[in-house]
Amino acid sequence: MTTIRLSVPSPVKRGDIVEIKTLIMHPMETGFRSDSMGKLFPKRIINLFECTYNDVEVVRMELESGVAPNPFLTFFIEAKDSGSLKFRWHDDNGEIYEDSAPIEVVDAA
């Protein structure tokens, strides 16, 4: 299993715009690199990242080899209701990495 790191602030005030940060350990092998014998390492990158908040799509990012290894991605949600954020990374080998994080939304006092 690969290492995934998420930063989802919680609790947050209803209506706040909240930044979500994600990082996944992945080599993002471009397919242009070769070993000492000149044999190419096959291309293997995270090509798609998806995030949903209470099953509503937030972002869908199509990545290319221009994204650095261990892709670090941040974006924003609007805190509406408590629930969960689901994250999915797809790589060239067809592997899917998943994670989720709870978020608690409170009304401003």
Place this chain on the structure above:
Amino acid sequence: MRKFDHSRRDALRTSAAFAAATFLSMPNSYAAIPSLQPERVEKLIRDRMGPVKPEPGPIELNVPPLSESGNSVPLTVSVESPPDTRIDHVLVVATRNRRPMVIDVHFGAGAPKAKFSTRIRVNETQTLLAFAKLQSGTVWTAQTEVDVVIGACEGLGFTY
């Protein structure tokens, strides 16, 4: 003597016209630093953004003024959303990377604003382009120079 003056003037005129023609026929109309593969960049933009002609728009592209290494350059893209329409997706293109496409971000119903950041690979000092497609069909564009001291794979005999 008069003849000489005449021909010199002609020569100047010709060279000025030639310079203008060279400038106008520059293959890549977007990039200040010419792209390595303008056709590929143009095709990528057309495929991803449609046949619409992009117009300059309120896209903010944030990269450090100078990076030591092109292996990992922090990038933040922020598009100012007009009140009456939404940003559908945002494409980032590195004009002098072997694969010019960097990332294409689609914003869903749960995204309150069109802003994201990541870290990118930069092959060499070049122009970075961003395109934002609005739901109304308009395409906005912006560009920035990204300066790197050592490209992502300089000296290794390959590029991204």
